[in-house]
Amino acid sequence: MKTLVIVTHPNIETSRINKQWAEELRKHPELVTVHELYSTYPDGKIDVEREQKLIEAHDSIVLQFPLYWYSSPPLLKQWFDEVFTYAWAYGSTGDKLRNRKLGLAISLGGKESDFGDDGAIPFTINEITIPFQATCSYTGMKFLPIFTVYGAEYHLSDEQIGQSAVNYVKYIEEQVHAIEKAQV
Numbered sequence: 001m002k003t004l005v006i007v008t009h010p011n012i013e014t015s016r017i018n019k020q021w022a023e024e025l026r027k028h029p030e031l032v033t034v035h036e037l038y039s040t041y042p043d044g045k046i047d048v049e050r051e052q053k054l055i056e057a058h059d060s061i062v063l064q065f066p067l068y069w070y071s072s073p074p075l076l077k078q079w080f081d082e083v084f085t086y087a088w089a090y091g092s093t094g095d096k097l098r099n100r101k102l103g104l105a106i107s108l109g110g111k112e113s114d115f116g117d118d119g120a121i122p123f124t125i126n127e128i129t130i131p132f133q134a135t136c137s138y139t140g141m142k143f144l145p146i147f148t149v150y151g152a153e154y155h156l157s158d159e160q161i162g163q164s165a166v167n168y169v170k171y172i173e174e175q176v177h178a179i180e181k182a183q184v
């Protein structure tokens with residue numbers, strides 16, 4: 001079954017990383033359904049039933065976004081608040097997320113060395129994303145390893161971004177779909 005990739009970037013036209021990631025994913029329609037929140041809902045009015053049906057049609061979800069103030073852009077937070085409803089996502093009969101897999105694909109302005117014990121930001125990306133992990137626990141989803149690209153504010157070359165897009169597809173194949181690479 002395909003992976004649902006939810007892309008949340010408020011300015012995708014001026015984006016370098018998330019735009020290229022989405023373009024690379026669209027070359028693999030057998031692997032992913034790409035769903036962009038800001039272009040789907042330019043007025044910010046999320047169609048909850050449509051979102052729930054999309055999730056129900058996929059075993060795995062990847063949330064792709066740029067890190068904004070150590071969190072996600074606001075439409076993704078709104079998406080959680082409105083789509084993960086009582087009796088659908090949680091509550092005694094709310095089991096629609098149970099056993100689905102959730103991954104994150106995050107671009108960061110800071111360098112990798114900025115994060116963690118020795119960095120200016122004494123938290124790792126694993127720690128920063130704890131709210132997503134807690135949401136997985138609460139709703140019975142399995143949290144997958146996080147795909148990251150650091151250093152967006154340090155002049156990543158087109159080649160580096162291109163390579164990250166290829167690595168991203170590989171991440172979905174290997175970490176999300178768990179496709180075993182053929183042994184040579």
Ligand SMILES: Cc1cc2nc3c(=O)[nH]c(=O)nc-3n(C[C@H](O)[C@H](O)[C@H](O)COP(=O)(O)O)c2cc1C
Pocket residue numbers: 009014015016017018019065066067068069070071107108109110152153
């Ligand atoms: C409003 C805003 C907040 C940001 N907050 C962070 C942040 O907390 N940490 C960080 O490393 N980068 C931060 N950045 C940098 C973005 O993460 C970076 O520009 C983005 O990942 C680049 O991806 P793109 O080329 O797809 O836009 C922020 C950028 C903006 C515009």
